[in-house]
Amino acid sequence: MTTSDKTSKSFPWILLLCSSIAFAVLLGLGIWQTQRLFWKEQLIAQIEERVHSAPKPLSDIEAEFAKTGVVDYMPVTLRGTFQHEREQYFFTTFKGASGYAVYTPLILNDGRAVLVNRGFVPYEKQNPATRPQGQIAGEVTVTGLARDPLIAKPSSYLPDNEPAKKLYYWKDWGAMMENSGLAQDHDFVGFFVDADATANAGGLPQGGITILEQPNNHLQYAGTWFGLAAVLLVVTFIYIFRQRRSPDAQ
Numbered sequence: 001m002t003t004s005d006k007t008s009k010s011f012p013w014i015l016l017l018c019s020s021i022a023f024a025v026l027l028g029l030g031i032w033q034t035q036r037l038f039w040k041e042q043l044i045a046q047i048e049e050r051v052h053s054a055p056k057p058l059s060d061i062e063a064e065f066a067k068t069g070v071v072d073y074m075p076v077t078l079r080g081t082f083q084h085e086r087e088q089y090f091f092t093t094f095k096g097a098s099g100y101a102v103y104t105p106l107i108l109n110d111g112r113a114v115l116v117n118r119g120f121v122p123y124e125k126q127n128p129a130t131r132p133q134g135q136i137a138g139e140v141t142v143t144g145l146a147r148d149p150l151i152a153k154p155s156s157y158l159p160d161n162e163p164a165k166k167l168y169y170w171k172d173w174g175a176m177m178e179n180s181g182l183a184q185d186h187d188f189v190g191f192f193v194d195a196d197a198t199a200n201a202g203g204l205p206q207g208g209i210t211i212l213e214q215p216n217n218h219l220q221y222a223g224t225w226f227g228l229a230a231v232l233l234v235v236t237f238i239y240i241f242r243q244r245r246s247p248d249a250q
Contacts, residue, residue: 119205133202
């Protein structure tokens with residue numbers, strides 16, 4: 001057997017191929033997380049800029065929604081009359097307590113309707129009869145943050161919504177609109193509004209519950225993938241180096 005034949009048989013080509021593929025995958029995951037990091041940082045900066053800007057009239061927010069389809073976290077102010085008998089409930093937690101966010105149609109002066117997240121109520125206060133002071137009658141001014149509707153159910157792990165019980169586990173704008181019973185007589189603005197922390201009579205619902213903090217662990221994830229790629233590269237190099245120097249490889 002020639003020296004070239006020995007070298008060909010002793011060199012771990014399969015290991016090198018598998019290691020190269022794994023290295024490329026790990027490197028790709030690291031690059032992807034780096035891109036996600038930049039995206040998340042831009043998103044956080046955009047949210048910060050928006051929530052600290054002055055509230056705009058609903059017409060301005062609608063114009064932006066018609067142009068871009070994205071108005072998340074834009075401050076808005078609007079006037080209308082709540083239809084409290086048509087409120088619906090989104091399961092959520094607030095300050096460690098479980099309960100519901102109360103979504104109530106607000107009939108605007110022009111006859112259209114907006115689904116307003118008035119805020120949080122604990123389980124035992126879901127029934128409006130337990131919080132009559134907060135069921136404000138007459139025309140009101142609402143200031144809050146515009147929220148984009150979800151395109152679809154965000155996770156298969158979430159329970160299905162129960163419109164018949166007015167209960168929701170994800171914010172299905174279309175279902176809430178139809179279930180309000182107002183869709184035949186009123187056009188709905190195509191996004192939600194989360195009311196700010198202005199106190200309601202009796203303290204409930206408690207507004208200002210919009211989650212503004214955005215988790216950003218992409219730097220750690222990127223470091224993990226790049227670190228694993230580096231470890232794989234070093235381990236593969238050491239293994240091949242030792243194989244080449246072993247007596248069997250001579």
